[in-house]
Amino acid sequence: MTNTPIRIGVLTSGGDAPGMNAAVRAVVRTGISHGCEVYAIYEGYKGLIQGGTLIRRMDWSSVGGIIQRGGTIIGTARSAEFRTREGRRQAAANLVTLGIDRLVIIGGDGSLTGADLFRREWPELLAELVAAGTISEAQAAAHPHLRIAGIVGSIDNDFCGTDMTIGADTALHRITEAIDAISSTAASHQRTFVIEVMGRNCGYLALMGAIAGGADWAFIPEMPPQMDDWEQHMCDVLRIGREHGRRDSIVVVAEGACDRHGKPITAHYVKKVLEERLGEDTRVTILGHVQRGGAPSAFDRWMSSLLGATAVEELLNADADAEPKLIGLRENRVVRLPLMTCVSDTRQVAEAIAQHDYERAIAMRGNSFVEAYRTLGTLIQSQPSPPDRLRRGHRFAVMHSGGPAPGMNTAVRAAVRIGIDRGHTMLGVRNGFQGLIDGDIFEMDWMSVSGWATMGGAELGTNRKIPQGSELYQIARNIERFGIDGILMIGGWAGYQAAYKLYSERHIFPAFNIPIICLPATIDNNLPGSELSLGADTALNSIVHAVDRIKQSAVASRRCFIVEVMGRDCGYLALMSGLATGAERVYLPEEGINLRTLQSDLDEMMEWFRRGKRLSLIIRNEKANPIYTTSFICSLFEEEGGKLFEVRQAILGHLQQGGDPSPFDRIQATRLAVRCIEFLIEHADRQEPVGAFIGYRGGKVQVHPIEDMPRLMDPVHARPREQWWLALRQMTRLLTTPPVFHQVEQK
Template sequence: MTSGGDAQGMNAAVRAIVRAGIHKGAEVFAIREGWQGAIEGGDHIVHLGWSDVSGILNKGGTVIGTARSTEFRTPEGQLKAVENLIARGIDRLIVIGGDGSLTGSRALLLRWPDYVAQLLEQGRISREQAERHPRLFIAGLVGSIDNDMVGTDMTIGTDSAMHRITEAIDAISSTAESHRRTFIVEVMGRRCGYLALMTAIAGGADYTFLPESPPREGWEDRMVEVLGRGRAAGRRDSIIVVAEGAADREGEPITSQRIQQVMKDRTGEEARITILGHVQRGGTPSAYDRWMATACGVEAVDQVLSAKADAEPVLVGVKRDQVCAQPLLKAVEDTTKVADFIASGDYEDAVKARGAGFTRMIDIYRILIESTPTVATSEHAKRIAIMHAGALAPGMNQLARVAVRAGLDRGYHMMAVQGGVPGLVAGEMREVLWSDVEGMANTGGATFGTRRYVPTEGDLYQMARSLEENEIDALLVMGGHHAYATVDIMERERRRYPAFNIPIALLPASIDNNLPAWPMAVGSDTALNTVVDVIDMVRMSASASKRAFVVETMGRGCGFLPLVGGLAAGAEKAYTPEGGITLEELTQDVAALVDSFASGRSFYLTVMGEETSEFYTSDVVAKLFEAEGRGTYSVRQAVIGHMQQGGTPSPFDRINATRLAFMAIANLDSQLSEGRKDYVAAASDEPELMAPLRRVLAGMDWDVQRPREQWWTALRPVFDQLSRRPGQE
């Protein structure tokens, strides 16, 4: 069932649960309209088959309906729900909802034996039914755009909501800049400021208000001062993001109207208000919400079907993009503590309870909203250079923007290498100031330039000379495979070239997501969303005819885009470089394709990576599929190409870039202060997110240009389960 408020991605979870359950040999039912449907029974509890969940992956909301039920809070309502569930033979339940729905579900689990005994005594169920269903097993998935559940990094719907909000902020910024106006954007979040905080960072907003971190007394003057400094520094617009549950330290709500009145009283400006409301919960789910909800749905099925008699209900979520399960009670209790901290005025603990990542992002945000560095850079301050390297990735500009501002805020001179590694070889470098990176948060491309280039033996001397002539004390390199290869060479040549004996930090930025130690390289989420968007349009183009599509993605030797993109888009087949293609496999796939159309299908989707096979290219596969169809269907090829590298970076990539750049500068600052000269690279398993370069590169398979271990390959069994019904070859 889906219960409480709706969230984008719920349909992906429903689809995954139905199909995974069928694969496990279980009967799967949908309880329509949440717990209210369980109470009413009858047509509200319906059996679902494989095809019943076809075509719902890209739909927002929930096709089985949701509702908030006051009747379920009463013993009489719960008793009716138990009776109706037992009548259908249901004692294993997967609930997709918020903390209220999950808390209520757990309460029912605890009272289930008493209700069974009561129903038996009243003659409403038979003794056989009572013996067959002595207890209830529950797995919970959090469907909430607020991301307000402790215990999972992201809740279903949050990423999609951030897409809606960020798109709105980007659009509002354009008109605000044209008219030199201030806009106040109100977003959802009664008790959680995640959406407000993260979208303020992703959208480059000037100020934000969060429930967990109320402003101190005098916030009105502080806000006006910050906005005024921004205007004085050349900004033409001001964007304020406020969570609907924001309040001051006396508990008085800080509403959009209150902020508007403050601006009018202190500046005379009539700020415009935009309340996004339910737009945030609507629309097509993002790629992340599709694949994450799908993977969690499959795990939830495993949890309820394998649960032992004394099993506690579990919450299924994600940690560092890995699906995980934990006790539901603890997650709910930890979440409730946040509200308790806020109510008691313990705001520091409220922020800490959200996790270290939330705390860190608040600190980063406070730096980014300033119009100038908080410290003055002296003439003799040390210099940190930043450089892109390798292929373009969306989010590179946000990496540069945050790195420049974080470095300036620590008192360093910040230098930008123009044009990547060739620019370093040629000595093309310039100093960049706070205002030089204004407005770069939401732009694609790489303003400072980048190139796919690995230095040759002859280039190393010139690179060293450029670093010496520009008096560079530390270097931050951001990019893909070419960036990692370049820094690897520089470390190996440190003895020959003393100029390389400086602190160097390396950050992953690649749509291929083929770099070790970091689960999602900057740019990979944007590329994934492009793949899914294109497939959605391809699917619609084929709605009027029987047609198969072979979609080719980028990715080089890494299958992240075709596999995860195919999973998020509902593909029937995904070919990856890791698995390759054999003639035997193609023969089986052609048979499955022909059988699908013969069985009434009108669309069939295959996704493959650009370097999956030297011989069986997407063109060859498309022609083979069509030849074997003998006119019963048509086949089209779609090569997505460089669209995957372009476009506006997704909120995920902007936030990812923000965190990485800030922590890299913090590491370089620490090294320069302590006199160390280490080479480090991003590593998600480190508290400070940076690890020795050698340890990170030990996880790289240079021959195939991808990590030795790739977390997303665990999604292959999930893909295979959901793409073909049981018994289909």
């Protein structure tokens, strides 16, 4: 007698969101890898009630090739019938008949609330079904409890307990792409555009879209304008901005925005105000469902995969009567939280807005939301706040070092405007530490960084120069000559080394006794004290977009693609792009490559192609092995594959460093730059200024003493000694290799 396998159901409900398919794929493959049977419930709760062909068992290939697709392949629908006792009883009957007693629900607060009610009623529903003769007592006894794990799928990012919900990052991509495109035509004609974005009771998309797009004004539901005559205040700020040289004005309006009396602030009303009071040619763009559609971003792919896999593990390990959990994300870490507590907190935000208790509403969104709102208030000013005459202003230098990384310009813009607004002089250093040596330093004003929020590259210039010998003396002289009271270095490992060099030479050069702080900016994501660096998310999206196109080109024939990505001796881009694209194999410098690995991977690939597979994808870091190069592996696989499949290589190169920064990189650049300026202001007057580096660690922004740099770094490979993302290595294997692959098929 064999044991009946655990059976898990997965459904998507409510509005669709990019990344849902990645979550469904992860649920199905993780469940199969753990020996479970996984069923997809099509059309949400409607399918749960109708049953039949709408509840289908999935195999490994059922979810192949869906990670890059938007929407949800298993469909979603709102079901009024599930809100009734009769509807839930029929849903229970369908599940018990199939032996399913574990559910992963991917949806919004209404979907997750319905799931919890279903779970609590489960024993009573089964008793009613037994009494009616619909199911047997044995069937009911075999499934006495219903286990639930919830994942939030919502582009609005309106759910408490998780920093990001599935689809929100992709929606931000659509919004910033639209703002970037509109800004260019607006500047050409000196027009004003009012852009309406989704959000209902949550202003996340409007707020972060305004920061990422460099907008000039924004309206969000959580914090209406402070004054009744907000119309005049807005017009005054926009008019002054035009007088100072701004050629366009962008106003972002959340669809749920209102004034302090609850009166809706619509995009068309804002347009009317601007036309009547400023006499400007104003246009309205309502983005609508374009925000919800399209291929998911790299972040939504790997995050959704992580959440889906974790949801299955939660269902397998939780006690039978355990409270259902929300599987969410805090920064880059998965968290498990009481589901209904999160639902309750989410609804309290909406209630606070309805009661006009806006301070409470915005506070419940979290510190990072409040901080972002305050920062936007400074960035959108047409000119800095009047200086405090009683307070001495400092002179802070901003510079780059290392390779260019998307987000560098965004960080400079935020640093310059925040610094000037707080009464300080901001100096730009051209061409990294070479500019500090040459004295290529100039004062930056408010409008000198206009438009920098969206620009890729490094407008100040950058290189990998690390000063030595007499060059340190030249830097000391220029620090004294220009009266520099602190330095913000935005860059990569070379910049960190150079900053550490200055700090270490303070006993020789007194001029170096100023606060110095390093902000991580490199696509390699290989810096100490920060789990994420500016530019890495943009590079990851560039890789994912390229691989999507590569996969499309392979449809007509059986091909293996070997894609080489950057990263130096850090495999972050390789592993995360492998997770986001569904690559079968990822080769990392941390693990290396040997002949035995290549032979095993080749054997497996050949077996896949014999079974009808049409595409195989391998991601290789540029320094995974000095001998087994991309070209070598390509030639090896092509020779051994014979006529079974073709092999092609794609070396993505510097396209990974280029392009405009992603919304994620723009937002984090702004957030970190604000913290860095606050650090310089705090330490500029201290007798013993310190050196430091900033970053995200353990879900929080942390500042580390520069003395810790050698302890945290592996100097031989120029990467952190601890790399959080390596813990995801096993998941990439689990989601790409079926557990039964190596079993011999019986004829």
